[in-house]
Amino acid sequence: MNNLIEKYRRNELTSKELLELKEKLLLASDEEIGRQMLEQWRSEEIDVSSVDDKRINRLKNRIDAKRSRKRAVFRRLVRAAQIAVAVMFPVLLSFSIYFYRENSLILSEEISVSTGKAERASITLPDGTIVSLNAESILKYHPRNYNKIERKINFDGEGYFQIHGDVNIPFLLYTNGLQVKVLGTVFNLSVRKENPTAELALEEGKLSLFSIRNGQSAVLHKNQKAIINQMTGEITLISDENIQDVSAWRRGDMVFRNTELAQVIRTIEVNYNIAIDIECSDCLSDTFTGTLPVNDLNEVLEVIERSYHLKALLNGKKITLMPEPDFRNQEPRLLRSQL
């Protein structure tokens, strides 16, 4: 058999000898064959002249990749990580549970932001929408659902909305008797119970408005204003090139254009958190055009005094505006000194 294996190795086997070798190998054990191979391996000079160096080097690279130095380091790191995980797991788990519960507690609660009299606030919602709240306003939303399939908020008061543009997730605003649906716009909305009308002024983009009371809906475009009758729900659209005046409160101004004095007084009351009594029979329906500051009551009163020939009198937190002649020259600067 030895001779036949020899011939096989040297490619000198004939077909007949192959059959013979096959038969013999079938009977031989691996140990027997192995012994003969070892003998050859040990004693023979094996010709390596035809072995390509390139092949051997390429093979070395493959072997190095398999037993990679990095892999050894990596294995050690994995081991260390496994131990660390085993030790830290209970700790991490309890932390996770704790924070998860805390978090879901926060998420499940409705978040509300509100402002009192003479206060203003600005809030950024999770989607990047910025809402500036004017005095005596409230905004509520559910952080768990917000920005999932829709962006839904409840609102009351006056606010300036800069809605982050997102075509896929509509922004829905619910307020007393109104639903406002937008995709991305900037608008000012004023819904105050004490006012007979709500007002929505659209500065940019487009939005749709739905009046729940009478089922009327309207689509607003840029520089349009919707006046909503809070009793009937009726929507009236008007175009207004000076639409930005409406949100002037954000800049510290109150801008009025042909506004009835009664409305102006109400705005001043909310803004300064004061009560104003006005004692005149016919001036309330007069209109007022002008800009009043939101942080200087003296100047506000002075403007009103001059425009309507009234005199302001301070009595505690209450201000009384009286016709001028009665007070002229008697208590000229009372108000200013007391404030």
Added chain:
Amino acid sequence: MSAKEAELIRELKHGSHKAFDRIYQMYARRLYAYSLQFTKSPADSEEIVQDVFVRLWLNREKIKQEETLCAMLFVMAKNLLINAFRSKINRPVFEDYLNFKNEISVNDTPNNLEYCDFLVQFQKALASLPPTQRKVIALSRIEDLTNKEIAKRLSLSEQTVKNQLSAGLKTLLHKIKRLYLIQEK
């Protein structure tokens, strides 16, 4: 065993990459050449060399200091070599190869046709045969199925398989011979 080799083994046991590289350079060619004599296939031989050296590295800490590297490498390769040897010798194509060699060396030209070169020619010639013959030969010579198994798989009679096989092989060997003789000239 030389002191130098003992030192190499010691270093390898301590995880020296340098020692491993030295050992590879000393023995890889020899192991490759020796494997080739049994596998008759460069790819199979590379596989054996790779397997042996990767295992040598992974088990370096368990190496016995008193063994020579030469013996150690053989022991690691032994089973792979025997398996390759047994499987090669029982491949029908190997028989075809020897037949072909006998045939072309009739006129005493020293033929140094390598088995793997023969295989390449065999595959090439096989592709040019008619479909049935091609299928029968592939199943018989490469997948080592018996005539009975082939008959069942191809839904042919055993006699048809036999006929197709002998006719196909005859054409095949003829084609290889023609190709081979053209190349030799």
